[in-house]
Amino acid sequence: MDSSSQSHCSFPLPDTMPVMVLGDCYLFPGCLLPLFIFEERYRLMLAHALKTDRMFCIGTRVKNDSGGYDLLPVSTAGLIRACKKQEDGTSHVMLQGVRRIQLNSWQQEKPFVIANVQPLETIIETESAYINELKDRSLDLLPDAASCAGDSMRNLRAALHKIECPELVCDILSYHFVRRSTTQRSLLMEPCLEKRYDILLSELERVQEDA
Structure with missing residues (x-):
């Protein structure tokens, strides 16, 4: 694949x-x-x-160099799956x-913010075999089953191995196994899947070394 190849993700979004x-x-x-x-x-x-359309997103507030706060320009569109009032x-x-x-x-700022949005495509620069290798390496770095919830961890690893979309696996691991907010920020904002996996692998290796 060349650098213009992108994720298959095509979930329809409002403007x-x-x-x-x-x-x-x-x-x-x-x-x-x-x-x-x-x-x-x-x-x-x-x-x-x-x-x-039952959708909204999280605007992540981060501190800027002048001591104030900015919103990250990248987010994830969220679909309301359940709501109990x-x-x-x-x-x-x-x-x-x-x-x-x-x-x-911003289309609206009060009483709540409404943003003009567009999909952020994922760029895939290499062959799928290499991407799947990165996926497998990441799953191998998950916490040892003997040290955390035994069967649950083994079942999770097995379930993630069965997921055919390596981008989805990378996002699931980033959300559930990365704790440092600066790393989560990098993983969310990086458009290139290979680079996301590089960030994820470095973090999982760091956690394993500290354990």
């Missing part, structure tokens, strides 16, 4: 999407993020999303990441 701003929160495609919605602006955001007006939401997106501009 605009509500944004829930959170500090150091990273959602990846294929993963589930539980949220508790209690602020009034996000209650309004949730109601808007449920009435339209409480008597006090708060809600428990399960948000499923479906596809990386670029936040281009």
Whole structure:
């Protein structure tokens, strides 16, 4: 494959999407993020999303060099898989990441943010055999089954080996096994799948050495 080859991911997206701003929160495609919605602006955001396409994204707030905060220009479009509203007006939401997106501009800032968005395509630069090798190497670096939940870890590794999409496996491992926010940020923002795996492998090797 050449550098213009891209992921097969084609989940349809709207042109605009509500944004829930959170500090150091990273959602990846294929993963589930539980949220508790209690602020009034996000209650309004949730109601808007449920009435339209059931989608919103996380706007990750990070500190900038001047001491203030910026939003990352990259996020993951999230689909509301479950929503339970409480008597006090708060809600428990399960948000499923479906596809990386670029936040281009703001269509609305109050009472909640709505961004103009576009899909962020994944670039794949090498043959699938090499990508699958990176996938297998990453799975081999998962915590030893004897040291964490035994059968559960073995079952997880087996299930991930069966997933044919190496991009999805990389995202699942990034979400569940990477703890440093700076590394999660790099993994979310990197468009090249091989480079994502390089970042992931370095982090998993570091964790294994520290164990």
